Amino acid sequence: MALTECLTSKEAQELLLLAYRDGGADPLRAYAVRPFLNPIEQRNEKNKRKAHPMFVVALLLLAAAILAAWFFSR
Secondary structure, eight states, X not given: OOOOOOOOHHHHXXXXXXHHHTTOSXXXXXXXXXXXXXXSOOBOTTXXXXXXXXXXXXXXXXXXXXXXHHHHTO
């Protein structure tokens, strides 16, 4: 069994600041997009990110609702 290491608050703060600095050029966008990505299969054959299936279904339902509202308002 591995021994656990305890960090002091100063060490934790330094590690956290390093992680924030290395977070990337657009961390807010990445944070906002992360829930919509497929957590199981993140990349396809062309190494592009896959959308989460629930996000795709939500977009289809939204499109159907917009079309129904437009159709019945005429």
